[in-house]
Every structure is written in C-alpha cells, then in structure tokens.
Amino acid sequence: MKYLPINNEVFTVNRRNFVSRLKPCSLAIFNSNDEFPRSGDQAFLFKQNPDFFYLTGIDQEQSILLLFPECPNPLYKEVLFLRQTNEHIAVWEGHKYTIDEAKAASGIQTIYWLSEFDTILHSIINYAENIYINTNENDRYAHTVPYRDIRMLETLRSKYPLHKYERAALIMRDLRVVKSSIEVELTKKACQITRDAFLRVLKFVKPGVAEYEIEAEISHEFLRQRATGNAYSPIIASGKNAIVLHYVDNNAVCKDGEVILFDFGAEYANYNADMSRSVPVNGRFTKRQRDVYNAVLRVMRAATKMIVSGTVLNEYQEEVGKLMTDELIGLGLLDKHDVAKQDAKMPLYKKYFMHGTSHHLGLDVHDFASRYKAFEAGNILTCEPGIYIPAEGLGIRIENNILITESGNIDLMADIPVEADEIEEIMNG
Numbered sequence: 001m002k003y004l005p006i007n008n009e010v011f012t013v014n015r016r017n018f019v020s021r022l023k024p025c026s027l028a029i030f031n032s033n034d035e036f037p038r039s040g041d042q043a044f045l046f047k048q049n050p051d052f053f054y055l056t057g058i059d060q061e062q063s064i065l066l067l068f069p070e071c072p073n074p075l076y077k078e079v080l081f082l083r084q085t086n087e088h089i090a091v092w093e094g095h096k097y098t099i100d101e102a103k104a105a106s107g108i109q110t111i112y113w114l115s116e117f118d119t120i121l122h123s124i125i126n127y128a129e130n131i132y133i134n135t136n137e138n139d140r141y142a143h144t145v146p147y148r149d150i151r152m153l154e155t156l157r158s159k160y161p162l163h164k165y166e167r168a169a170l171i172m173r174d175l176r177v178v179k180s181s182i183e184v185e186l187t188k189k190a191c192q193i194t195r196d197a198f199l200r201v202l203k204f205v206k207p208g209v210a211e212y213e214i215e216a217e218i219s220h221e222f223l224r225q226r227a228t229g230n231a232y233s234p235i236i237a238s239g240k241n242a243i244v245l246h247y248v249d250n251n252a253v254c255k256d257g258e259v260i261l262f263d264f265g266a267e268y269a270n271y272n273a274d275m276s277r278s279v280p281v282n283g284r285f286t287k288r289q290r291d292v293y294n295a296v297l298r299v300m301r302a303a304t305k306m307i308v309s310g311t312v313l314n315e316y317q318e319e320v321g322k323l324m325t326d327e328l329i330g331l332g333l334l335d336k337h338d339v340a341k342q343d344a345k346m347p348l349y350k351k352y353f354m355h356g357t358s359h360h361l362g363l364d365v366h367d368f369a370s371r372y373k374a375f376e377a378g379n380i381l382t383c384e385p386g387i388y389i390p391a392e393g394l395g396i397r398i399e400n401n402i403l404i405t406e407s408g409n410i411d412l413m414a415d416i417p418v419e420a421d422e423i424e425e426i427m428n429g
C-alpha cells in the first residue's frame with residue numbers, strides 16, 4: 001500500500017458498532033473483493049471491498065472476516081482469515097500480510113490462514129441461528145457477476161439450509177454513512193492531494209495542450225503524494241466535450257476560447273475526493289462564460305447551505321432545481337412563461353442540469369447510503385451543480401465535498417480556488 005498506516009482503533013470501533021446491531025445468536029461473514037482477470041496471466045489492480053476494509057483495514061485479496069460475538073468458543077468471536085504467504089509468493093507477487101502485521105492493521109487478535117476457514121466455521125456455525133452475509137445493495141448496482149459473498153452464500157445455503165440468512169448490508173448502510181474523525185481526516189487528505197493537482201493543472205493549461213497531458217499532470221501529483229490513483233476515471237473535457245457527463249476519452253486538444261471542465265479526485269487509503277472545476281483554456285473567461293460560471297457558483301453556494309442535518313435528498317434536489325431555474329431564466333436559456341406552465345414532474349431546468357446535485361462520498365465515490373434517510377452529522381456529501389449548453393459548446397460544473405457537523409457544515413474543499421477572478425489570477429500569475 002502506498003498510504004501511511006491507519007490507527008486500527010477506527011476498524012475496531014466499526015466492528016463493535018456492527019456487532020452491536022446483530023440479532024441475538026448471530027454470526028457474520030465478510031469477504032474481500034475478487035481479483036479480476038484482465039488478459040493472459042494478468043489481473044486488474046486489486047481494489048478492496050469497501051465494507052471489508054471498513055471492518056478490517058485489511059487491503060489484501062482472498063481474506064475473510066468472521067464475527068460471532070456470542071460464540072461459545074471465545075477464541076472465535078472475531079477471526080480474520082488470510083491467504084498464507086510463502087517464499088514463492090513473496091518472490092513473485094511481493095509482500096503479503098504476516099500474522100503480526102495483520103493484527104496491527106486490523107486490531108483483530110485471532111488470525112488464521114485461509115485453509116483453516118471451513119473447519120473452524122463448521123465447528124461453530126451450528127451454535128448460531130442467523131448468518132449475516134454481505135451483499136451489494138447499492139441502488140445503482142447491477143448484478144452481473146457473482147462475487148465472493150454471493151458464491152459463499154450459495155455454498156452455505158446448500159450446506160446449512162435451515163439457518164436463517166440475514167442481510168449485513170442493512171447495517172452497513174446505516175453505519176458507513178456517518179463518518180468517524182479518522183475517516184474525515186483520510187477524506188481531507190484525499191481533498192488536499194486533489195487541490196495540489198488542481199493548482200498544478202492551473203499552471204499547465206493553455207491553448208494547444210491535450211486533455212491527456214493534463215490527465216498525466218494529475219496522475220503524477222496524485223502518485224507522488226501516496227494516493228493510490230484516481231478515485232474514478234478523471235474527466236478532462238474541453239469545449240463541447242463537457243456536455244458529455246461521463247466523458248473520459250481525454251484525447252482532444254484544448255482550444256483558445258474554450259472552457260475546460262475537470263472532474264477528478266484522489267483516492268487515498270481507499271477514501272475518495274470528488275472535485276469539479278471549470279476553467280478558461282486561455283486563462284480568461286469571456287463575459288458569457290463568466291455569467292454562466294457565476295450562475296453555477298451561486299447555486300452551489302446556496303445548495304451548500306442546505307446540506308445540513310435533517311435535509312432530505314429529494315426535497316433538497318427540488319429546492320436546488322428552483323434556484324437553477326431562476327438562474328437559467330437569467331441566462332436567457334429558459335423562458336419564465338414556459339416555466340410557469342411546466343410539468344412539475346419534468347421541470348424544464350433538467351434540459352441544462354440533468355444530474356443530481358449531491359451524493360454521499362466515502363469509501364465509494366457514490367457512497368452506500370439510503371436516499372430516503374435525512375442527512376445527519378458525520379455525512380459527507382458532494383455539492384455539484386452544473387449547466388450544460390450544447391448550442392454554445394459550453395459545460396460548467398463546480399463540485400466540492402461537504403462534511404455535515406452538529407452545528408452546520410464544513411466545506412472540505414474551501415481552500416481550492418473557485419472564484420472566477422481567483423482562477424484567472426493563478427492562471428496568469
């Protein structure tokens with residue numbers, strides 16, 4: 001891992017919170033992510049399952065966590081199973097956790113090699129009534145490939161058909177959405193690295209530079225500061241490319257007079273930043289570009305004020321839609337008479353602002369959370385309004401990451417330049 005060691009207290013507390021919500025006489029099993037084949041003998045870079053990381057801090061493939069707080073054999077109340085390393089693996093694949101290192105990373109005291117899993121599980125499973133298995137219940141997840149937890153569920157169901165199977169995801173959804181102070185610190189670190197990359201890019205952008213050259217600058221800054229890499233495929237979209245919301249080709253040359261939309265963020269210790277900025281390629285906004293920019297910025301500022309405890313996502317989106325509608329009328333993009341007659345279910349602003357304003361952010365960029373539960377202290381959300389005008393080859397989005405506290409909120413990206421004047425000053429400085 002590139003990142004510095006994390007205080008294992010955070011994982012110990014997470015496990016304690018998780019088991020406190022189990023039904024009596026329950027056992028829970030969590031699996032690490034699969035390694036995905038790429039081609040030939042290669043695999044894609046391993047990415048740990050966020051729930052597994054949340055509970056263990058273990059960033060290694062082929063690992064299993066077993067939690068059974070009422071286990072009659074006290075040795076097996078909390079057990080981590082790891083892939084056994086050997087000299088061959090050490091030489092060919094590099095370092096894997098030793099038992100002591102895994103204890104230090106996770107705070108778990110009982111660690112076995114994976115080959116012991118079936119025997120140990122069989123020795124205790126009949127003393128449990130409920131078996132919690134972790135499935136991916138993200139609203140946007142489409143189940144196409146059976147992952148380790150699903151495969152384990154199938155095996156266990158056939159071996160132990162009369163146990164009751166329960167959804168760990170219901171507990172994880174409530175826990176993960178409230179970030180602890182260590183999680184906030186790790187997110188802040190991801191934001192700081194992202195800021196440094198943006199400042200570097202502001203000095204680099206000029207007419208004739210290619211989008212991929214900008215991407216290279218960002219990756220360089222991320223890696224030299226111990227980020228694992230990009231939190232998601234970075235969007236470096238000049239001119240009309242910014243209209244494509246998930247543009248990731250990043251292969252065009254930036255032209256004089258265009259605005260370039262960046263949406264990138266660093267991943268540090270599995271925590272993510274998610275930032276968008278829109279800047280003039282030649283260092284100066286035109287009057288029109290600035291007007292659109294400032295409209296987006298005003299919506300962002302007003303929306304940020306609403307990201308507080310008690311806000312409900314749907315109602316918030318509706319309020320932001322009203323603010324955006326007024327701005328679009330001001331920019332001459334919508335007609336107030338048309339707005340007066342609009343179908344409330346299909347508001348006209350969506351023609352120019354077609355995505356949501358906010359999503360939870362954490363171990364997943366679109367973090368696991370209920371979209372119906374009111375925001376609460378400890379949540380981190382993005383705030384990312386945008387205006388996209390195909391006829392003008394112009395797309396502007398501004399996105400910051402906001403932490404909700406007991407007394408309001410804190411913009412974790414408050415130190416990243418956002419005013420049009422400030423951006424121009426740095427680009428021309």
Ligand code: GLY
Binds near residue numbers: 263274359384
């Ligand atoms: N970068 C993905 C998003 O803004 O949601």
Ligand code: MN
Binds near residue numbers: 263399
């Ligand atoms: Mn983004």
Ligand code: MN
Binds near residue numbers: 399
């Ligand atoms: Mn986002």
